[in-house]
Amino acid sequence: MSCATTQVQILNLTKLVLQRASMQPFLDHLRQHERHCLRQTRKKLRRFRTARLRNLVERCATHLRRRRQAGLGTQDAQAIQQAVAEAFAEVLRRQARIDPADTDSIHRTRIAFKKYRYLVEALAPCLAKTTPGRLQAMHGHQTMMGEIQDLEVLLSNLDLFLRQQPSGNRRTRLMRSELERRHRTLIRNYLATATHLRRFRMTTLIPVAGTGRKTPRSL
Numbered sequence: 425m426s427c428a429t430t431q432v433q434i435l436n437l438t439k440l441v442l443q444r445a446s447m448q449p450f451l452d453h454l455r456q457h458e459r460h461c462l463r464q465t466r467k468k469l470r471r472f473r474t475a476r477l478r479n480l481v482e483r484c485a486t487h488l489r490r491r492r493q494a495g496l497g498t499q500d501a502q503a504i505q506q507a508v509a510e511a512f513a514e515v516l517r518r519q520a521r522i523d524p525a526d527t528d529s530i531h532r533t534r535i536a537f538k539k540y541r542y543l544v545e546a547l548a549p550c551l552a553k554t555t556p557g558r559l560q561a562m563h564g565h566q567t568m569m570g571e572i573q574d575l576e577v578l579l580s581n582l583d584l585f586l587r588q589q590p591s592g593n594r595r596t597r598l599m600r601s602e603l604e605r606r607h608r609t610l611i612r613n614y615l616a617t618a619t620h621l622r623r624f625r626m627t628t629l630i631p632v633a634g635t636g637r638k639t640p641r642s643l
Contacts, residue, residue, distance in 0.1 A: 447596060447599055449589070449596070450582060450585050450596065453585055454581070488500070501550075504547060504550060507543065508540075508543060508544065508547065508551070508626065511536075511539060511540040511543050512540055512624075512625055512626075514536045514539075514540070515533065515536045515537050515540050515621060516621075516622070517536075518532050518533040518535075518536045518537075519533050519618060519619070519621060521533075522615070522618060524611060524615055527572060527573075527576055527611065530569055530572055530573075530611070530614065531569070531572075531573050533569065533618075534566060534569035534570060534573065537562075537565070537566055537569070537621060538566055540624075541559075541562045541563070541566060541624075544559070544562070544624075544626055545559060551626045552626070553626055554626060558624070558626075561624070562624050565617075565620065565621055565624070568610075568613070568614045568617070569614060571610055572607065572610045572611055572614060575603065575606060575607045575610060576607060578603065579600070579603055579604065579607060582600055582603070583600075586600070
């Protein structure tokens with residue numbers, strides 16, 4: 425379980441602890457795991473070097489500038505449009521395979537949509553209709569799927585905790601049932617809006633003034 429996952433669970437669980445003290449032992453367990461994760465993360469960050477990544481980005485920028493100067497901007501625009509279209513097609517394929525009884529299918533859709541959303545955000549200056557409101561709506565749609573995954577992971581870790589702590593009190597187990605009900609509600613709410621992601625198709629490039637051609641402004 426990653427640090428980020430643990431921290432999301434702590435945030436969610438803290439709200440519950442304010443209502444039900446019976447969840448405090450599990451929250452303490454997660455905080456202990458968080459401290460361990462943070463120690464490991466600090467060690468990894470000390471070993472991380474950014475020079476190679478910076479060089480790759482600079483080389484890529486230089487390559488794109490040379491292609492633009494050589495009159496290859498239209499080809500690059502077509503490649504961008506194809507990449508965006510393929511990413512969205514993968515989202516639709518995953519969405520079509522969603523099975524309400526298989527939450528992994530929702531998770532796979534979320535991963536595909538997240539990749540598409542990040543691609544759209546990176547290319548926002550090049551794509552039409554990428555308004556702040558539209559990007560925020562994409563974030564909200566992804567969050568709906570993410571909340572299902574977060575609660576599922578929380579339930580899984582709570583089950584593991586209860587197996588390790590056979591003496592877990594009855595109130596904790598009742599809270600587990602409440603979390604399960606919330607999980608089912610989140611799934612129902614998402615399925616009711618799942619097809620809304622089709623409105624996030626964005627494959628039209630912004631035309632360059634005076635040329636009539638559609639090509640990225642940033643290239």
